[in-house]
Amino acid sequence: MLDTMKGLRRTHYCAKVPQEEGSEVVVCGFADRVRDIGNLLFINLRDRTGLLQLAFNDNTDKEIFEKARTVRAEDVLLARGVIRPRESINPKLPTGLIEVDVKELRILAAAETTPFEVTNSDKVRDELKLKYRYLDLRNPRLQNNIITRHRIAKVVRDYFYENDFLEIETPMMMRSTPEGARDYLVPSRVHPGKFYALPQSPQIYKQLLMIAGYDRYIQLARCFRDEDLRADRQPEFTQIDLEMSFVDVEDILVMAEGMVQRLFKEILDIDIPLPLPRMTFADAMNKYGSDKPDTRFDMQIQDITDTVKDIDFVVFKSAVENGGSVRAIVAKGGAETYTRKEIDKLVEHAKGIGAKGLAYIRWADEPNCSFKKFLGEGDLDRILSAVGAEKGDLVLICADRNKVVLNTLGAIRLICGKRLGLVKEGYNFLWITEMPFFEQDDETGEWVAAHHPFTMPLEECIEFLDSDPAKVRAKAFDLVLNGTELSSGSMRITDPALQKKMFESLGMTDEEIDAKFGFLVDAYRYASPPHGGMGIGLDRLAMIICGADSLRDVVAFPKVQNASELMSACPAEVDEKQLEELYIKTVAPEE
Template structure:
């Protein structure tokens, strides 16, 4: 049975004692990292969130404490009282390694069974076990550091935004379902049988209403929920740094957020972000990097060689060009050393992105080797060589198809080559880029209609207003994303603040006037009462912490995450609900084929 504190107070954290504390009597509390014997002495390493302190027990120090220490095991929770003394054998790898605690009294506050995982840094254990025993996983020093970084980051965000006139306003978690993009999580209502709330995908509509309310600048560290199939580094519930500003244009919002990023990265990581952050349009990002979140830490830009190969009698090229597509390529330095087998693997790689195949030309010291050699002439080869700035030893990798396929496949190939050839020299670099002028609409083959690229409340570029009905595919938006090292860190837009324009936008998306008012009537109604021009942005807090903490797994930065099947090993959620609750809610469960869910 564990001992109680009985008024005992901790006077110092385990990671704090230093040489200047020698001679002081202190009280430490924490968990036993390890225990060991040496001669006639017992040693324990005592750990808390600040670090580890060595504690020594001996018969001559205090016989009772010495005997109790023999019973201590790893992860016992204890309190120790004693004098700080100099260590005989200094450990320069520990901040507390010059001193130790000569223990006079120990209290075993609680015992511990043998933990199912090791409490140590860089743990190599199955993620399912780590998540099942998450409270133990979070004891590990590297995990503790991550959540100190998370806390420090949210404080830095709040400090900056409060200093710049933003109000922290909470918006509802229980709301109505609106067709904004991803599938909603829905919550049944007991008071309104057969009716449901929806958990927010984002606070989008409410933060716009706060601007109509005259709040001027709003922010919130907001929980968001999306019931969608989880890709890598996605969670069903996640956290946004959400903000909205009135009487602003795109430049104003970007400037505020550049200041925020500079403040946070300096405060948390002591990194100086170079301002202003460089920018590129969506069009340039796609044409040069094949992605709307380009990684610009290395070169190898995509190059259009359609004109150079236009007259070749190569069916793959001719079909692409005649159907309005293009032929584009990457230049891989030293790629001429690649054998046929690695090149074939790269061809299979681009096929996973719907490309029909990969053509290649290797420029060797003794001549040219190519998968399309029989179609090439010397003039075409030299023209490609010049356009690609290729030299002896380089390889040109080519895809021909409709532009969306070319961009996606070459963009993915570019990133794959950067890994294979270690093209990113400084892995610790923070390289920021704004991407602007996103399309307002994208056509969905599945839905058979245009969809909003950002959301239905994004404002179109003024010069493209006349094309909303006649040619929606060319309309650009006042939307912007901040990209960091090839990942979207955050994004936002200037909103539509004119009701008539908002109705035009919804009509272009396939909503009848009746459906528009049915789904978004509370916003449309608000737009009748003098709304200010406004816009906003939301950062993914979890993703920001991943960069600051140096981890590539989003589950590392969320205290109690779900797995990739949206299942919680710790609480075993989702789970069945008591039948009484279902009856109160007027819900019946339809029978379905028995299928055991695999949560691994």
């Protein structure tokens, strides 16, 4: 029969016991490792704070010693004993100078043989770890990540509370409104045939809170989006969601910067200098080929259209004649690493993005140019001079429509930067401002909204809403950290007439506006203060701070790529009776 805790309660966590010899402690946790060396036996006890060595001696208490011999890895233990110095010091542990001379041992729960060794679960395949996630979460590395995430949330809350923000919960079941991704729908039993949607964000509700006069709102909000997953995306995630009244863009950026500075100081003891750098969307795309550039290394994209426009090379000529451009990046020192075979891999990658290929100049002993036969006298030297290439460098060139060129070179830049070890350690924040208000659909050529329909255009761009959508920029901004988008935000439209014009410019009829947003349009009729806000991805922020490669490492119970959770095997079928109550009938998908 297993022991109980009756009469004893934990006095200390394992890594927080007093260091003074003779102190009596009661500690609890999991048996991490058992070492039996004859008449001596040691158990490493593990809890969320770390390890503590428990010591047993056959000569001093035979009954406790024999009980300790029955302990297996992952058994749940309670031990009462006295602190004493360790004979074999372990400098790697906070408790490496001491151990507990155990006077009483209780086995509170016995573990069967686990499917993998908990402290070595990093070497186990993901599918097995996720099936037994509750075991993997005992791993000290994952526990540290989850605890760090908790600390991040606390710092964030404390910061915004001190700046007069109110934490207000918004509904988890709401009306389905178009916000850019598929909704997760919840059927209503009492309203047959009607559905709630899980919130993609609290966007509409937080704007209504501004109209209601709450002026500074904060919420660590759960959000849901039915999108394809990747390493930095889960179907459900947590957003540091905020909204402010009587402000403009500058006020929101400054408030967010204060949070970033406070957070990195308290969690990592790193000083983040303010203000954070800023770059317009147009500059980010032209220099880095990305709206979330990793600025920890240089290798900027250079426009060499004017330099090569007279070269009789059909790839270049065709791009220029069709309104595109010819651009290049220089991989400093890349000629040695990138052999012809390696360059071919980059070319295939570029084609996968949508480019027709890549031209290159590999300058090892002598410049080797893939389009040499099309060059006239002095052309090669002019190109090398224009891009600042030197012996040992690799020049990669793309010619096509601007969108294709920038996206291609932006992706190739990241590959080369990592391969050549150019990415520096540290945390590079960057604000991306003046986002485009519309984006053009590649297939239809139509202009569609790049943001939710409440985003405010820059005042000087309003006149182009109908006549020239390409010129319209938004009062919208993103916060980027080391090439990862942490947040997006904007000022909101508060003028009912402008809001109606915005809906119309998106092709919505009066009936559609009323059906989807009628309650919000009505609210604005009763006056709204100017307001704006943003949402910062708590999961992504925790992932970067913890140095993790995936959101799975900072989320307690994550989903895998097909949006299922392996541990509980969800999603799963439900009883027919439940479906009947919801007036739902499932239909097999067509072959």
